Amino acid sequence: MGNYKNPGKQMKFDELFRLLNFCKTIQTEGTDPFDLDVKRFLETLKHYHKKWKSLEDLLLDADAIAELAKIIELQGKWIKDRSSSFYIDPVLLELKLKMLEPQQLATAFFKSWHPIISLDRITPQRLTEGLAYWNALLPLGERDDEFPLPSAVESTFDIEDLIELNILSETEFDDAVQAVLNELEERGRIEYHAFIYGASFETSVKKAYLTSYLVNEGKAELDINPLEEEVFISPSYTNVNAQAHHTQSRSIPVSLSYEDWLRWRVRQKRN
């Protein structure tokens, strides 16, 4: 903000800044939003409205309106919370909680608790998949940076996680998978990394994720040459091995790292 030599102007700015700070305090400290007199705030703004001349004046006015809108929103939420069945005077509850013995608190919890019933079971198929994963995994010493450890199963992302992270939306997921399948059908049998890697590492990871769905659904097949450490991918119909449909599924870890992608890009530029 500039320096205002006009004392009258300085006064109105002071008043507005004071109100703005009060709005921000309510938002950050969580104090009662009804402490702010909205009507008076609006009257103050109206009072100064005709005197605004510069862009800075108008920006301050807009800022004040925006802050006021946030307070009104908080007031709405405040009323909603108070009228809900969960509302309880925090001070009263705090006092009560301090008075209760741990045993009493635990009893209250158990009486209002409806535990989720969920079981973990390792199926023979999952065991087979685990064994196939183990068999395909190179010893730790041989993997090094060239073959980094794949992420733990517990921390893998599923579609929901990607939707939550706004990387994909449910509706566009099928389209995205189809687009990758179309590209694969166009390019035919190809080395896996040559197919996955693209202009950016981010899109490469996304493509690898989508490709894993194609493989899972049997629309694409991976052909691994363990001696050469080469992995080829092809659309299912190009694979002449008809037995593929009858073989048991297994997990295949294929590494994808930023360093590897960088090396791939350098090779691409050289070629």
Added chain:
Amino acid sequence: MESETEEELRTRTERKVKKAAQLLFFRQHRIPGVKGWELKKALGEDYVEVIAVLNSVLDTLGMEVKRIGEEGGEREGEEKKAERDRFMIVLKSPVIEKASGERIDNIAMLSATLAYIISKQGKVQRKAVEDFLSDKFPKQRVYFALDRYIKQGYVGEDDKALYIGWRTRAEVDRKALLDLILT
């Protein structure tokens, strides 16, 4: 196309209910339960009706399918909302005395934490909860316990503030908890 006989319809429904039970009882993801769209994919368009049939079966065993909505999803249409909701099986009214191996003091701390957060309109600074709990428990134990509740899903953490986690929304009757504490 020939219309389905009553017998065929019953067999198909039984098959779907069995599949729904397996999907809901056995964990598919890190978080228990199944999303509506997953059920729709596995059971078909009438998945909500299938869940209703399963619910009536579970009722006799003291269990029920609970539907947990996402925060802020109220504006969506019913069908779309159901697809985004998470379905899970919970005990309707616990008849067994002990359904957890947790220590009593851990449960007491959890109970106090949840009540405290609820009383502060569902969100409170972690520091405030730590100070409150450390009135009765050593600080180190409090830090450890809070981290554990976050990991278990009872409490969520966002920018040093704690809020009610997905698991509390699924498992705890919050109104009953407050009533029990206040009476």
